[in-house]
Amino acid sequence: MRKIKIGTRNSALAIWQANYIGSYLEKAGLNYELVAISTKGDQILDRSLSKIGSKGVFTEELEQMLRNGEIDIAQHSAKDLPSTLPEDLQLIAFTEREKSHDVLLSLDPNFTLNTPGAHQIGTSSTRRRAFLGHHFPSLKPVEMRGNLQTRLEKLKNGDCDAMILAYAGVYRMNMSAYITEHLPLDQFIPAVGQGSVAIQCAKTLSTDLQNIIRSACNHEMTETCILAERELLSKLDGGCSVPVYGHAHIEKDVVNLTGGVLSLDGQQKIEFSLVGKNPIEIGQKLADQLIGAGASDLLKEIRRQIAL
Numbered sequence: 001m002r003k004i005k006i007g008t009r010n011s012a013l014a015i016w017q018a019n020y021i022g023s024y025l026e027k028a029g030l031n032y033e034l035v036a037i038s039t040k041g042d043q044i045l046d047r048s049l050s051k052i053g054s055k056g057v058f059t060e061e062l063e064q065m066l067r068n069g070e071i072d073i074a075q076h077s078a079k080d081l082p083s084t085l086p087e088d089l090q091l092i093a094f095t096e097r098e099k100s101h102d103v104l105l106s107l108d109p110n111f112t113l114n115t116p117g118a119h120q121i122g123t124s125s126t127r128r129r130a131f132l133g134h135h136f137p138s139l140k141p142v143e144m145r146g147n148l149q150t151r152l153e154k155l156k157n158g159d160c161d162a163m164i165l166a167y168a169g170v171y172r173m174n175m176s177a178y179i180t181e182h183l184p185l186d187q188f189i190p191a192v193g194q195g196s197v198a199i200q201c202a203k204t205l206s207t208d209l210q211n212i213i214r215s216a217c218n219h220e221m222t223e224t225c226i227l228a229e230r231e232l233l234s235k236l237d238g239g240c241s242v243p244v245y246g247h248a249h250i251e252k253d254v255v256n257l258t259g260g261v262l263s264l265d266g267q268q269k270i271e272f273s274l275v276g277k278n279p280i281e282i283g284q285k286l287a288d289q290l291i292g293a294g295a296s297d298l299l300k301e302i303r304r305q306i307a308l
Contacts, residue, residue, distance in 0.1 A: 003031040004213070007062045007071035010036035011147040013169050014075070017197045020095070021075050021217060028216035035071050037061055059200075063089055066202045073213060074200045078193030078226055079166070083233040085200075092210050093199040094226050096219035098168035100195035100247065102128065102188045104181040105170065106162035107155065112181045113139065113162075122155065122163030126264065130243035131188045132164075133266025148173050164188075168195040189245045189258060189271075192229040192238070196222050221250050224279050225257075231283025232259045236295060242302050246286075248279070257282050261295045264302055270295050 004025055008018035015036060022032040059081060062074040066089060078094060085091065104113060104121075113121075113136050122144030123129055129141040142160050144151050148169055155163055155178075162180065170176055199217055201210060225248035238244030238261075246259035255278075260271030272289045276282040287295075 002209070003033055004073060004209075005035050005071040006032055007035050007037070007065050007074040009062075010038055013148055013173055014077075016172050017077065018075050021073075021197060021199060024095075024216045025213065028212055030212065030216075035065070037065070063200070066200065069202075072201065072205060072209070076198045076200060077169075078196040078198040079191040081193060081198055081200075081230075083230065083236070083238050088203055089200055090203055091198055091200050092214045093216075093218035094193075094223045095197040095199075095217055097195040097222040097225070098171065100190045101167050101185050102164050102183040102190065103167045103170055103179045104162050104164055104183060105152075105155065105175070105178040106180045107178070108161075109180055111162050113183075119161040120159075122151065122160035123165075125164070125191070126241060127191055127243040127245050127262070128164045128188065130262035130264060130266040133264075134262060134269055135187060135266075137266070148175060152178070166190070166194050185247065186258075189260070190247045192233045192244075192246045193226050194247075196226060198226075224255060225249060228255050228257045228279035228283045229259070231280050232257065232287050232290075235284055235287035236261070236290065236299065238299070241306060242299060244299070246283075248282075253277070255279050255282050257286055259286050259290065261290060261298050261302075263298060264305055268298060270298060 006018045008014045018034050025032050065071045120140050120142045122142050124145045132141050228248045229246040232246045243262040248257040254275050256275050258273040262269050270293050274282050274286045
């Protein structure tokens with residue numbers, strides 16, 4: 001029986017995701033083993049993601065291992081993927097999306113973002129910082145890098161009053177007891193791909209094997225949504241260092257896509273929604289609409305500020 005080597009980051013959440021992929025492969029009659037590594041994004045924790053200077057901070061090392069044949073596939077949190085991929089690599093599957101919204105975690109079970117006071121909110125995401133600035137300008141974002149367990153310890157040590165994370169990771173790491181507020185999707189619109197696990201391989205991987213893996217792991221409705229979101233991200237040339245966001249869902253076979261760009265302080269927001277059948281076309285059209293409304297100029301200014 002063929003054994004599939006799954007490349008993964010070595011955090012607890014990434015290992016969970018890799019075994020999750022492995023469980024689907026086993027159902028398809030394949031064995032698997034994990035090849036776990038520490039990426040640049042895992043190693044450099046004293047700077048924000050926007051300051052590290054690379055779009056593939058969580059993916060580059062795994063992508064090189066795919067090229068070298070050290071692993072057959074790599075699993076990534078879909079939200080960590082850069083907006084464009086190298087030409088010799090491809091995405092072959094997206095797992096069914098977990099609930100994709102953000103949540104607030106605190107040691108105070110009654111704490112919400114509306115709790116009076118100048119509270120400190122931990123996050124490593126420029127998108128979440130910008131949304132905080134837009135909706136809750138009195139709150140102070142504080143940098144919160146590290147895996148989920150590390151961040152929880154920082155919360156317990158008093159580094160912040162609460163922190164914002166993706167529900168999917170919190171749920172998968174059995175940390176739901178600390179959730180004090182589920183943030184609405186129409187207020188804190190998620191990062192592109194949030195909630196799904198993506199599978200990447202080299203284009204040289206056997207077509208038959210690609211088809212088996214895709215058949216075992218891919219969720220078509222999730223894939224359709226993320227293709228729309230990623231097309232939007234690609235055309236805007238966005239990534240984890242800039243507050244670009246996009247989220248799609250399907251109603252009655254129609255793709256509903258909302259996306260936008262925020263200034264770093266959250267005071268400027270350009271956002272639109274579109275519906276349609278073709279996810280690539282919807283992503284492109286929404287990006288064009290945002291660009292026509294000034295998104296390119298806003299992104300140029302954001303990148304200038306980050307570079308300072």
